[in-house]
Amino acid sequence: MTAAALSLSKIVAGHDGHVSISDVTLAVPAGARVAVIGANGAGKSTLLKTIAGELPPLGGQMRRCATCARMGYLPQSATVDTRFPVSVYEFVAMGVWNHVGLFRRLGPAVRQRIDAALDRTGLAALARRPIGALSGGQLQRARFARLMLQDAALLLLDEPFAGVDRPTREALMALIDGWHAEGRTCLVVLHDLDLVRQRFEWCLSVDDGHAQLTPTAELLALRPTADGAAAARHAFLRDALRA
Amino acid sequence: MSWLLDPFDFAFMRGALAACVALSLGAAPVGVFMLLRRMSLMGDAISHAILPGAALGYLAAGLSLGAMTLGGVAAGVLVALAAGLVARRSALREDASLAAFYLISLAIGVLLVSLKSRNIDLLHVLFGSVLSLDRDALLLIAGIATASLFGLAALYRPLVIECADPDYLRQAGGPGALVHLGFLLLAVLNLVAGFHALGTLMAVGIMVLPAASARLLCERLDSMLALAVGNALAGSIGGLLLSYHLDVPAGPAVVLSLGLIYVVVLAFTALRPRPILTSEVTA
Structure with missing residues (x-):
């Protein structure tokens, strides 16, 4: 069982x-x-x-x-401030903070994971764009990419x-x-x-x-x-x- | 060139310059986060709240830098926390709660200062005395700027996460409350530093105006932080020069210069064609 x-x-x-x-x-x-x-x-x-x-x-x-x-949780309503000046890459990279810690730099292995998450969600080409430039569907993809990086069971x-x-x-x-x-x-x-x-x-x-x-x-x-x-x-x- | 350099032959101008450089380095980056967290009005309320605390320090120990600073920090933190609590626990929205605290604080502060001072002291408290800062005051402002830069570096990552997606940090198990309190403390410390140099009515100016100008020009946070410091340096040094050459009060001249940069940038960006965002195309 x-x-x-x-x-x-x-x-x-x-x-x-x-x-x-x-x-x-x-x-x-x-x-x-x-x-x-x-x-x-x-x-x-x-x-x-x-x-x-x-x-x-x-x-x-x-x-x-x-x-x-x-555990990873994706609430129904996103509280994302789309006017905040961060790129899609930086937004998605927030998913690794509890692995990397609050102070350490993102190493090559972590950057590879972020790139892979962007790739799997179809956002690789938009990685440098500000999050405010994303459509609703693209933002949801970014939230999924961030969730993916949390590596939750x-x-x-x-x-x-x-x-x-x-x-x-x-x-x-x-x-x-x-x-x-x-x-x-x-x-x-x-x-x-x-x-x-x-x-x-x-x-x-x-x-x-x-x-x-x-x-x-x-x-x-x-x-x-x-x-x-x-x-x-x-x-x-x-x-x-x-x- | 002499118009630019000669004023700094005087020790009081060099002191003011040092204070402005320290404030620009410490307060402007904190101001960026204050703006992005939509806390500009709270910053204004806190800067007014510092007055009664500093006045109590003044009544207790005279013109003691330490007593006025401690009183100011305590009162600033108290009002920041109380305004948040009232907004959460009452029917009032945060802006109304902040306006109430700001008015009450200013009234109490002016009354307390009037009890034991002349009008000239009151003007110093309200509009600052950046041209007459002594060595201890300069060290305090420089110390706060240093602590502020280290503090902001320590809080940077969770602060960015909390600003961009307020619920996410908490959902991912991050220290949300600690980050908020840490940031409030940084804001209060910088406002106290600004209070000593620019006075209670102008202190928030060197935090919010450079940040607002930078926000209009930048799409990235790192460039916004750098430009805010640049704006603060340019505006505050420009203000000191204006004050010297036109013989006008230095605090208001500094804030006016910062405001001038903001208005010019605002006009420039309003006339600039707006970029078309993907979301607008796909909507």
């Missing part, structure tokens, strides 16, 4: 005293690619923020495996494809596939259920204040031709799983 990368036991998540989701008990297998699905406002981002340590859990216990202490991505075009989405999804192939655990909040069906072997469905981790194939077996609104599907999945 695969060891758990992340274990939640009776987790209660919320903020400002308001409970969004409660009694979350699950174990995410190491190396799993998990789609976090649910309607808007269901508590997906709150749960992800709690796992990322952005919000303290209101109850319960959370354990990460030893390697998963190296557990990756938490909150709606990473929001507001990006199809080619960018495909390119970013290919990066997630690459991380999965490298054995990294990925939790990705998504609304595109076709993408979930095709590329994610686990679903963490969040609905009605609860969350359930299920193999995607198992969900599909429950309703192979499922289409339609996300909310209806989640309600169906919940009912089917409780039955």
Whole structure:
């Protein structure tokens, strides 16, 4: 049996005293690619923020495996100040600071890693541009490149494809596939259920204040031709799983 | 050439020149980060907050450099922290909170200074006395500039990360609060140095104006830092020369020169064709 990368036991998540989701008990297998699905406002981002340590859990216990202490989190809304005068290269290089330290110079090996991340995200030609010159999709690629450099074993991505075009989405999804192939655990909040069906072997469905981790194939077996609104599907999945 | 060099035959002008060079090297780079962190208004509020602290030092120990400096630093840090706290914990936005603190600080400071001084002292406190700095004051300003450069070098990488993407440093486990406090301390120290030379009303000028001029011209942070120091040096030395030749107060002349550079750069960049950014093409 695969060891758990992340274990939640009776987790209660919320903020400002308001409970969004409660009694979350699950174990995410190491190396799993998990789609976090649910309607808007269901508590997906709150749960992800709690796992990322952005919000303290209101109850319960959370354990990460030893390697998963190296965690990367890509929040839904970027707080990037695009008027700040740094180049794309410098922005992406921020991903290595917790390996390099705050004072050491970037050595040749580290620079190679930065170049490789820029290359894999298709930003090599834009490396010297100021970040303010990037489009929304290019900025998201830069955030992915920076995340890549964090070399995290557990990756938490909150709606990473929001507001990006199809080619960018495909390119970013290919990066997630690459991380999965490298054995990294990925939790990705998504609304595109076709993408979930095709590329994610686990679903963490969040609905009605609860969350359930299920193999995607198992969900599909429950309703192979499922289409339609996300909310209806989640309600169906919940009912089917409780039955 | 004699117009440029002769004024510095006088010891008081050489002292003022040394102070301006030290302030340019120490305060201008801190001013760049203050501008980029959108803290220019906070800098102004802190510089006014220094006044009551320095005035308390003055009341307690007379014209003691150490007492006024310590009082100024303590009051500056206190107001910087209090303004941030009020903005977070009350319905007021930070600009309103800063304006309130700035007005209260200035009023308390002027009242305290008036208790035990003549109008001439008050003018010195408000507008500085860069032409009459003694050896101890020069050493203090030079010491603050040195500490500031080392401090900024130590904070540089996390400060850049925090400015460019405020949440990222925290998410990646960086010392965000420490960086913020460290930067506030650097800002307060430089404002106290500026207070001794240029007075409470002008101290922030040598931090923000050179940074604003540099920002209009530079796309890169390293060149912006270098140009801000250059602007500060040019403006402050120009101001000293203006003050000497036109017989006008030195502090306002220095800040006016810095302001003149800013206005010229602003006009130049406003007339220059704007580069087309990728984001505008692809949007």
